[in-house]
Amino acid sequence: MGQREARAADGSVDTEKETGALVPRQAALLWLACAAQFMVVLDVSVVNVALPSIQTALGFDAAGLQWVVGSYALVFAGFLLLGGRLADLYGRRRAFVWGLALFSVSSLVGGLATGPGLLIAMRAVQGLGAAVLAPATLTILTTTFPEGPGRTKALAIWTAVSSAGGAAGNLIGGVLTDALSWRWILLINVPIGTVAVLAALRLLPSDRSRAVSGRLDVPGAVLATLGVTALVYGVNQAGTQGWTGATTLTGLAVSAVALTAFAVTESRYTAAPLLPPRLVRLRPIWAGNVTMLLAGGCFIPMWYFLSLYMQEVLHYGALAAGVGFLPHTLVGIAAARLAPAVMERTGARGLIVLSAVLSAVGFVWQSSISTDSGYLDGLLGPAIVMSAGMGLLITPITTTVTSGIREQDAGAASGLMNTTRQLGGVVGLSALVTLATADGGPDLSYRAVFVATAAVCAGVAVMALALPAPQEGRDESVAMQR
Numbered sequence: 171m172g173q174r175e176a177r178a179a180d181g182s183v184d185t186e187k188e189t190g191a192l193v194p195r196q197a198a199l200l201w202l203a204c205a206a207q208f209m210v211v212l213d214v215s216v217v218n219v220a221l222p223s224i225q226t227a228l229g230f231d232a233a234g235l236q237w238v239v240g241s242y243a244l245v246f247a248g249f250l251l252l253g254g255r256l257a258d259l260y261g262r263r264r265a266f267v268w269g270l271a272l273f274s275v276s277s278l279v280g281g282l283a284t285g286p287g288l289l290i291a292m293r294a295v296q297g298l299g300a301a302v303l304a305p306a307t308l309t310i311l312t313t314t315f316p317e318g319p320g321r322t323k324a325l326a327i328w329t330a331v332s333s334a335g336g337a338a339g340n341l342i343g344g345v346l347t348d349a350l351s352w353r354w355i356l357l358i359n360v361p362i363g364t365v366a367v368l369a370a371l372r373l374l375p376s377d378r379s380r381a382v383s384g385r386l387d388v389p390g391a392v393l394a395t396l397g398v399t400a401l402v403y404g405v406n407q408a409g410t411q412g413w414t415g416a417t418t419l420t421g422l423a424v425s426a427v428a429l430t431a432f433a434v435t436e437s438r439y440t441a442a443p444l445l446p447p448r449l450v451r452l453r454p455i456w457a458g459n460v461t462m463l464l465a466g467g468c469f470i471p472m473w474y475f476l477s478l479y480m481q482e483v484l485h486y487g488a489l490a491a492g493v494g495f496l497p498h499t500l501v502g503i504a505a506a507r508l509a510p511a512v513m514e515r516t517g518a519r520g521l522i523v524l525s526a527v528l529s530a531v532g533f534v535w536q537s538s539i540s541t542d543s544g545y546l547d548g549l550l551g552p553a554i555v556m557s558a559g560m561g562l563l564i565t566p567i568t569t570t571v572t573s574g575i576r577e578q579d580a581g582a583a584s585g586l587m588n589t590t591r592q593l594g595g596v597v598g599l600s601a602l603v604t605l606a607t608a609d610g611g612p613d614l615s616y617r618a619v620f621v622a623t624a625a626v627c628a629g630v631a632v633m634a635l636a637l638p639a640p641q642e643g644r645d646e647s648v649a650m651q652r
């Protein structure tokens with residue numbers, strides 16, 4: 171009593187206490203996955219504060235400079251579905267190691283770049299490596315930890331590390347750029363990646379008995395990648411050309427056609443689809459991913475607007491702005507670690523509703539900000555409330571969308587969840603930028619952005635009500651997976 175058997179990553183049987191205690195190999199795999207995920211999330215934001223130094227060193231013009239950030243984000247989002255399925259078809263160890271190696275090598279070449287073209291190209295290759303690596307980290311966790319307290323605890327730690335990576339990007343980027351050089355925001359990945367590859371080769375089991383038989387769904391991969399990439403590109407162009415601009419409309423139209431063709435191909439013409447339709451039919455999967463889409467639209471843009479406020483209104487430097495995010499980071503990490511204990515009392519659905527409402531309250535409070543607000547009276551209080559809600563929210567959503575999934579579909583489920591989260595952030599940011607640049611003055615712009623974000627958080631709470639209750643969700647998953 172009090173223990174149950176759990177398969178370790180090497181296929182041996184370990185015991186896991188019902189309290190969620192981790193056996194040594196599970197703990198090692200957890201921290202390996204978290205280190206890789208930290209690198210992926212960090213590189214989304216770490217470049218931001220170094221952009222002026224990069225522009226001066228490599229001679230970027232204003233139009234080209236945005237692609238130092240944009241090329242990574244575009245390729246990362248576009249290839250996530252494919253990256254997730256590669257882990258199912260060719261094995262999690264192979265996907266993890268090759269994704270990590272690609273990410274590290276491109277970081278090395280990018281850090282040594284002497285011209286704009288090479289740096290942009292290497293940032294795109296980084297995005298490709300990240301698109302393979304990010305779903306693999308989650309897949310490793312969901313296939314190493316059986317459903318229960320152990321998995322919930324692992325996902326909470328993974329979530330906390332992801333939040334820390336996103337929030338720490340500005341601080342780490344500022345420190346490295348000021349103390350060393352902008353090049354070290356990329357070069358720092360090389361030693362970390364090398365150690366992680368060696369650890370993965372030692373800890374992860376061979377893929378011979380774990381890869382799914384079948385060929386890669388090439389038509390589905392092409393259509394999904396084209397559709398998501400065109401959507402991200404079109405939405406990004408809306409920030410500069412408007413939603414009725416020719417480039418924006420072209421990107422959105424290409425995306426609509428490609429994604430429609432993808433849905434038809436997956437459901438009718440593919441024997442081994444990139445995204446198995448049986449997954450999408452599961453209520454925890456479709457409702458959970460819509461919830462994640464909305465959540466991404468709340469929290470990913472938050473860093474952009476708060477950074478803008480600190481630097482343009484409070485006139486903070488890059489490093490000071492990074493330090494200003496420390497309360498967000500620390501509270502988010504603490505809340506994520508607390509999430510498993512709260513879930514034991516509320517259930518995943520209850521915690522999603524609770525944390526979304528808490529986040530909405532924080533964003534409403536943040537909407538009272540003005541050009542006369544300082545850090546203590548304008549940012550610190552809302553930061554604690556918003557970040558507590560954010561830290562509590564992601565773990566129950568992740569637990570929901572990865573529960574009841576067959577092992578051979580774990581990569582596809584992970585890729586889908588990562589894709590919806592990134593798309594939510596991209597679409598949300600572009601929509602909020604449009605709102606922020608509307609006429610009405612800077613006060614109204616910031617207030618309108620945070621009120622709109624609070625409304626989306628309320629939508630997360632409402633959407634969570636579509637999720638099944640715990641026993642209902644288990645019954646549905648068993649029925650659909652047969």
